[in-house]
Amino acid sequence: MEVGTVVWVKGLKLRFRLRRGARVSRGQLLKVRVSDVRLVLRVVDFEPVVLLSPSEVARLSKRVEEGREVVVLDRDVRLYDTAVGVVVVEVGEDGVPRGPSCAPPLFSAVETLDEDDLRDLNLDGGDLRIGYLRVGHAATDAVVSLRGDRVIPHHVLVSGVTGSGKSNFGKVLAYAVMSVEEPRYSLVLFDCESEYFLGGSLGSLGLAHLPQAEERLFYVSSSVDEASRVRVTFEFNGATVARSILAHPLEVDVRRLHPLDFIMTGEFSAPQEELLWLAWRTFGDDWLPTLLDMPSSALYSRLRKMVHRNTINTVKRKLRHMLGDGHIFKEGCETDLLRAAVSAVARGKVVLFDIPHASEGEEKLLSVAVARRIFRAYERLKKRAPEEWERLPYVLIAVEEAHRYLSKDALTQHGEVRENIFSVISKRGRKYKVGAMYITQMPGDLMEPVIRQALTKVILPLPTRPDYLKVIQYSPYLEDAEDEIKTLDRGEALIVSPASGLRFAVPVKIFLFEDLARAELARELRLRASARAGARRRVRDEVWAV
Numbered sequence: 001m002e003v004g005t006v007v008w009v010k011g012l013k014l015r016f017r018l019r020r021g022a023r024v025s026r027g028q029l030l031k032v033r034v035s036d037v038r039l040v041l042r043v044v045d046f047e048p049v050v051l052l053s054p055s056e057v058a059r060l061s062k063r064v065e066e067g068r069e070v071v072v073l074d075r076d077v078r079l080y081d082t083a084v085g086v087v088v089v090e091v092g093e094d095g096v097p098r099g100p101s102c103a104p105p106l107f108s109a110v111e112t113l114d115e116d117d118l119r120d121l122n123l124d125g126g127d128l129r130i131g132y133l134r135v136g137h138a139a140t141d142a143v144v145s146l147r148g149d150r151v152i153p154h155h156v157l158v159s160g161v162t163g164s165g166k167s168n169f170g171k172v173l174a175y176a177v178m179s180v181e182e183p184r185y186s187l188v189l190f191d192c193e194s195e196y197f198l199g200g201s202l203g204s205l206g207l208a209h210l211p212q213a214e215e216r217l218f219y220v221s222s223s224v225d226e227a228s229r230v231r232v233t234f235e236f237n238g239a240t241v242a243r244s245i246l247a248h249p250l251e252v253d254v255r256r257l258h259p260l261d262f263i264m265t266g267e268f269s270a271p272q273e274e275l276l277w278l279a280w281r282t283f284g285d286d287w288l289p290t291l292l293d294m295p296s297s298a299l300y301s302r303l304r305k306m307v308h309r310n311t312i313n314t315v316k317r318k319l320r321h322m323l324g325d326g327h328i329f330k331e332g333c334e335t336d337l338l339r340a341a342v343s344a345v346a347r348g349k350v351v352l353f354d355i356p357h358a359s360e361g362e363e364k365l366l367s368v369a370v371a372r373r374i375f376r377a378y379e380r381l382k383k384r385a386p387e388e389w390e391r392l393p394y395v396l397i398a399v400e401e402a403h404r405y406l407s408k409d410a411l412t413q414h415g416e417v418r419e420n421i422f423s424v425i426s427k428r429g430r431k432y433k434v435g436a437m438y439i440t441q442m443p444g445d446l447m448e449p450v451i452r453q454a455l456t457k458v459i460l461p462l463p464t465r466p467d468y469l470k471v472i473q474y475s476p477y478l479e480d481a482e483d484e485i486k487t488l489d490r491g492e493a494l495i496v497s498p499a500s501g502l503r504f505a506v507p508v509k510i511f512l513f514e515d516l517a518r519a520e521l522a523r524e525l526r527l528r529a530s531a532r533a534g535a536r537r538r539v540r541d542e543v544w545a546v
């Protein structure tokens with residue numbers, strides 16, 4: 001459908017006059033045909049053209065005020081609406097999208113995209129489906145997907161204010177990962193709000209409701225006493241559905257913790273790190289309980305006065321802060337959660353740590369210990385048995401409140417760089433198929449290389465200027481997207497993912513997880529009903545055959 005006519009062009013920018021009655025929204029994708037090529041543009045702004053004199057404007061507005069009729073002579077040539085667009089991609093005769101190489105001539109027609117155009121844009125070339133292409137605030141039927149094998153090792157940044165749909169995106173991605181037939185990918189989630197497993201609030205759904213959960217979910221929770229399967233039963237459309245899900249208690253034996261689990265949080269200074277290593281060498285497996293329980297003065301002499309008393313006291317305090325009240329980090333557990341989590345990752349599971357009662361320190365230590373072991377396992381296997389490493393799934397580790405780990409403040413101490421496991425993964429994970437998903441409402445606080453290295457960006461509503469400017473500054477395709485980012489509603493995103501072959505910032509309406517889960521459940525019940533009908537038929541046939 002034609003919506004306008006090009007009236008001005010400069011470089012890749014153009015302005016087109018809007019047809020009367022045509023509706024076009026900011027961010028919408030449109031096209032201009034130039035011989036065999038289709039130029040796809042996105043609308044970035046609107047500007048009315050007013051060729052009236054100031055006195056005419058004054059006179060006419062006064063008439064409006066008085067409720068009288070307004071007649072503008074030659075209205076169509078003196079007063080009309082235009083929209084500004086930027087050419088984002090060019091689709092050649094062969095149907096392949098490329099960077100734009102030409103500008104449209106003046107007076108070309110601007111049209112909406114049709115199904116062929118959408119197909120050629122190749123928005124659904126990946127295996128992780130995340131939402132629909134959006135026109136303004138409305139979703140279309142065109143699905144947008146990401147390519148897991150390219151997206152995961154190059155990291156993902158998910159940014160948006162509270163309530164913008166970050167957790168929903170996490171669930172949608174988990175569903176996508178669980179829906180890939182082969183266990184090609186794994187995903188690690190730390191859920192501080194307890195909203196992933198059963199859904200946080202009344203009426204919402206969680207990963208446990210999905211039929212795929214039986215095979216592909218690994219649930220870690222303090223509601224579980226032993227490594228086993230938990231049974232989840234619920235009602236859907238009047239039918240009872242039961243799931244049996246692999247589960248593990250949320251407990252880590254402090255004797256299994258290594259100095260690096262603490263050091264890689266990035267919270268310890270060089271002398272404090274030295275103390276951790278020294279204690280480890282001196283006390284062996286008991287290093288941590290000894291550091292915690294032995295009085296400072298006794299430690300000071302046992303460690304042959306090689307460390308400062310102050311350092312001992314500070315380290316004790318930091319360790320206690322991270323180890324929390326003992327409901328996660330305990331002495332004498334029979335299970336080995338860290339090993340079980342790595343093994344689940346290697347089998348392509350979504351590993352969900354349900355940690356609503358964890359303190360900030362506990363959450364940090366747990367996520368670092370888990371991430372560190374995954375990274376180490378992948379790194380080692382690649383070096384020692386590359387063929388086996390080849391078969392490992394790509395793993396994506398989600399980091400909530402990523403600014404806590406990856407801000408300038410978190411990564412420097414007294415002017416020195418202080419790495420943590422997530423900054424290491426951000427730099428080196430790619431080589432080993434280990435990626436991170438940084439989730440944050442404050443991307444403005446993140447270090448620039450982290451934003452730049454996250455090749456896939458999911459930008460949900462982000463109203464604060466320093467935050468969206470930082471994302472825009474370090475991402476391709478977002479130069480003119482400022483106004484659009486400001487007007488996003490919850491669940492609406494701009495997706496930048498050159499790693500998935502998307503050649504421009506794609507406006508997306510992220511699926512609502514509950515819609516996906518309900519569709520999945522309805523399909524399951526239909527299959528169940530037809531299987532039952534089939535069984536009844538077989539019994540009847542057998543009876544007659546006798």
Ligand SMILES: Nc1ncnc2c1ncn2[C@@H]1O[C@H](COP(=O)(O)OP(=O)(O)O)[C@@H](O)[C@H]1O
Nearest residue numbers: 161162163164165166167168490491510511512
């Ligand atoms: N894609 C979406 N479509 C429709 N509603 C959504 C979408 N994403 C989120 N919402 C709604 O917004 C609310 C907040 O989403 P949530 O994912 O919890 O935000 P965040 O994690 O960013 O705080 C949810 O209750 C959900 O109902």
Ligand SMILES: [Mg+2]
Nearest residue numbers: 163166167168
């Ligand atoms: Mg959330």
